Amino acid sequence: MPRLNIPTRDEAPETTHGVLDAIGKQLGFMPNGYRLMASSPAVLTGVTGLQRELSKTLDATTRHYISLAVSEVNACAYCVSAHSHVAGTFGKMPAAEIALAREGSSSDPKRAAAAQFAKRVTETRGKVTDADLASVRDAGYTDPQIIEIIALSVQFLLTNFINNVAETEIDFPESEATVA
The missing domain is CATH 1.20.1290.10 (AhpD-like)
Structure with missing residues (x-):
């Protein structure tokens, strides 16, 4: 059992729904790790922004x-x-x-x-x-x-x-x- 609350998409702050929906569409489901980070919109935005930019590096x-x-x-x-x-x-x-x-x-x-x-x-x-x-x-x-x-x-x-x-x-x- 997780030691931190993992919100459902609807329990997560509304500002995170767009990011969560995009991730769910890309992977075919909404992973627990992203829903966990969605507890903090700043963390979800920061992590996914870093991922987006670093996806342009190397192959x-x-x-x-x-x-x-x-x-x-x-x-x-x-x-x-x-x-x-x-x-x-x-x-x-x-x-x-x-x-x-x-x-x-x-x-x-x-x-x-x-x-x-x-x-x-x-x-x-x-x-x-x-x-x-x-x-x-x-x-x-x-x-x-x-x-x-x-x-x-x-x-x-x-x-x-x-x-x-x-x-x-x-x-x-x-x-x-x-x-x-």
């Missing part, structure tokens, strides 16, 4: 790898399940690649570098080593792209923390347990 598949690597580090069962479902259903990522992404890896070396760097950013709270930076640069990422990887990591960290605190009920197909 969708690389963003899936980052979301899964960060969510796994944070042991966010809700987000791992959500991102696994979205990556597999909409991103057409095979299960084996989803498993690699959760480890901070990929069969594609460039994506592996992005996922590993996001994992390191999360694990070290941003205090990555020179070797970590060299590795992501050697894979072909520019400094602006490295900043985007960091920002994406923080975006996923934010929703991981919200869902971990709330113990949000998983309403996506459940993934295997995360490693803390």
Whole structure:
């Protein structure tokens, strides 16, 4: 049972209904995580605004790898399940690649570098080593792209923390347990 109230769409502040409806249309249902954030219109608007802007960075598949690597580090069962479902259903990522992404890896070396760097950013709270930076640069990422990887990591960290605190009920197909 969630530790924070998750309003229904109609219980959520009216100013959030448009955003919730758009998310529901896109995914085919209104996820608990978004309804939870709708308790605070500022949080829902801030998170979805950040998501919208960062969806213009890198490519969708690389963003899936980052979301899964960060969510796994944070042991966010809700987000791992959500991102696994979205990556597999909409991103057409095979299960084996989803498993690699959760480890901070990929069969594609460039994506592996992005996922590993996001994992390191999360694990070290941003205090990555020179070797970590060299590795992501050697894979072909520019400094602006490295900043985007960091920002994406923080975006996923934010929703991981919200869902971990709330113990949000998983309403996506459940993934295997995360490693803390």
